[in-house]
Amino acid sequence: METLLVVGAGPKAMSVAAKARVLRELGLPAPRVVVVESHAVGGNWLPSGGWTDGQHRLGTGPEKDVGFPYHSTWARGYNRAIDQAMIAYSWASFLVENGSYAEWVDRGRPNPHHHVWAEYLQWVARKAEVDLVTGTVRRIRPAADGWLVSVADGDGSVTEIDTDRLMITGPGHSGRALVDHPKVLSIAEFWDLAGKRRLPPSSRAAVIGGGETAGSAVDELMHHDVLTVSVISPAATIYTRGESYFENALFSDPAKWRALSLRERRDVIRRTDRGVFSVRVQENVLGDNRVHHLQGRVVRVAEQGDGVAVTLRNELRPDQAHVFDLVVDATGGQPLWFTELFDADAADLVELAVGGPITQARLETSIGHDLAVDGLDAKLYLPNLAGVAQGPGFPNLSCLGELSDRVLGGVSTRSMVGAGGGSGERRPGWPQTGPLG
Template sequence: MEAYGAAGTLVAIGAGPKSLAVAAKARVLADLGLPAPRVVVIDKHGVGGNWLPLGGWTDGRHRLGTSPEKDLGFPYRGAPHRTHAAQINAGMLEYSWMAFLVAHQTYTEWIDRGRPNPHHNVWARYLEWAAARSGVDVRIGTAETVRLTDDGWNVAYRRADGTVETVDGDGLLVTGPGSSDEPLLDDPRVLSVSKFWHAVSRREIPASSRAAVIGGGETAASALDELVRHEVMSISVISPAPTIYTRGESYFENSVFSDPTGWPSLPAAERRDVIRRTDRGVFSVSVQENLLADDRINHLRGRVTRARRVGDSVHLALCNPDCTAVEHAFDLVIDATGGRPLWFLDLLDAETLDELELAIGAAPDLRNLENAIGHDLAVTGLPQPLYLPNLAGFAQGPGFPNLSCLGELSNRVLRSAVDRSSVDRSAVDRRSGRVSAPAGVR
């Protein structure tokens, strides 16, 4: 147990699967007597909030798009300390989906029912169970300010009672999609993701003759899967793709997500093509099967460039390359384009933003940050690690932004934390004249 915190403190914003995968593996390392960082997680809603109605991204009753067997330890290959990989992976089995089911005496039933993907609220219960088992320090509050310091990171967060507290860490892990309450137009006929699910929970979805769902990913898929259960005469799915793609689930596609070893060697155009075809702007197979026979659904290609209220309708301007924008009228619009990938930049103070721009050598926009993510899933060039797995898909592998390789994600983050802490301790020892061997990770 004394090894817990031996590699400093890692602060994580967002108490979802990524943070909990890192926290669980850090506990396993510590229990084996290996150096591991202390993990402190900050989240507005607590563990698994985005998989519950209170998070604003779901009503909790729709099914997970990924197999739950891709759990906190998957793919159970490699480890932060390579000579202890077998012991570490065995320890992570104690945090597996199967262990959760066995602990709740539902494993046999799940097998007999054909291993179905769980509902979102059940996945949240799994995350809560894993968090309690790991003993991770979870702080309930909204992160408000993030500041890079000489020694690491300082995060200020506001608790429900209005008080502001701070936590310092040697590294910062940012996860989550940001807010789900930002519609493209402030109008009662245009619903953000959170307003849509709030209306669903209160049974206040209005009858509609022509509805639109903007977005082609899983956020839009869940909203569409719910909307078809209500009184709507026609539903248009609006996305820039030429059709609504189904997420690839063959061995060849899945293996790229599970094992990103050769990913960085692929040409940039091929990497973006794989992500476009298999991850971004695609519906899961189960949702596609549910919608297949519903003749109310159609697809409109284009990007929404303008939204305006005209009488009782909302007019959306759709733009396609080399084409004149065309307006379509709807009486109900759900903006399900998903979260803002750069939402966390709003938390950084001016000096930290300057440091980030200096580190990547360009303005911190989406493309530049994606290109700056290193093997450890942190932004290269910063003096203190800022881990951004949600932006690591292009540079390091398509599984890091989602649930496809949480075990490899935790390996890279923790290996980096331990390596950095060993270097820091060695530097201190040299300055003090002491001679000590840094804790190895090989």
């Protein structure tokens, strides 16, 4: 049986692990899924994970769970069975099992707090009996027919796992700030202090960033004693996420995505995903005249008196400095964080596959239908970078069921080709087609 190692036990890992189990239960081939997690299942949704205090609410509905949209199309003769079996891992099943389904419905189906979403993911892990390795992935290097992944446990001892396929998830580090200064907080420091009600007193606060991470930080700051909150981003304004049926449908079902031009795809992502505040955060901000937007790219942060001066650059205007007594670096994740784990040989292989030095743009356009980098013999799945090439829902929570279909459908179909007796013949009744697209 092939092994698929997933870095990070977030929603993507849970979706793939639960679906692999369902496929096996239906007698279909699926790899053994091993999930390596440094912290806890759903760790980035817990206060200790450094991205939230756990008390903010999910922006997307929880029905967009590990099986959503429950519409497998690749396994002819088995698709409806897969969809039905995945319902056992749904948000509704979680609530039914812990006795709170009726209450959730009667309360108007509220989006859960982040820490409750983590509880749901932990429930999926238990129910699917996910093969979990506790440790931090430190290094990735190529093996003869896959990858060698070094994992350090809490004591610092390192084990090497040999895997056929590798999937990377998560946004990277939250502990970095623009500069090392007590009044400039990384997002991890911000949530740590906010959770302990120990944020430094501030009258003029600034949040750098215009996306979900910044939105949550602004939302939180409004509950503290501040005179002004300036949101700093390079865009002309703080955009609101488009959340109508038409936008949502493109996230749930990326079938139409590849028919759009690259310019149209980037336009959809700009309006709906990157650098936008959710409607809920915007509604909170709307009624609070302490919140303002400052346009510009931060080029310098320097101590000035009791505060810090932040210099903003805009193309058509001279640089401007603004003084704050608290600055939160909420610029969000680093999409290429995992490349730090590659040894020179792994980096060379990826560079060869993408046609030059590793950049976000090169990787984004090289992601194939199965959400892996095209042109690599050993599969490297990068769903967080699959938005442009495959669909805007793959990096987030919008179509986790489709994500696991793409990843496992490719694996299973390949295995099935050999399952007919080594002659390349396919077993009757098993999928006769490869993945879509």
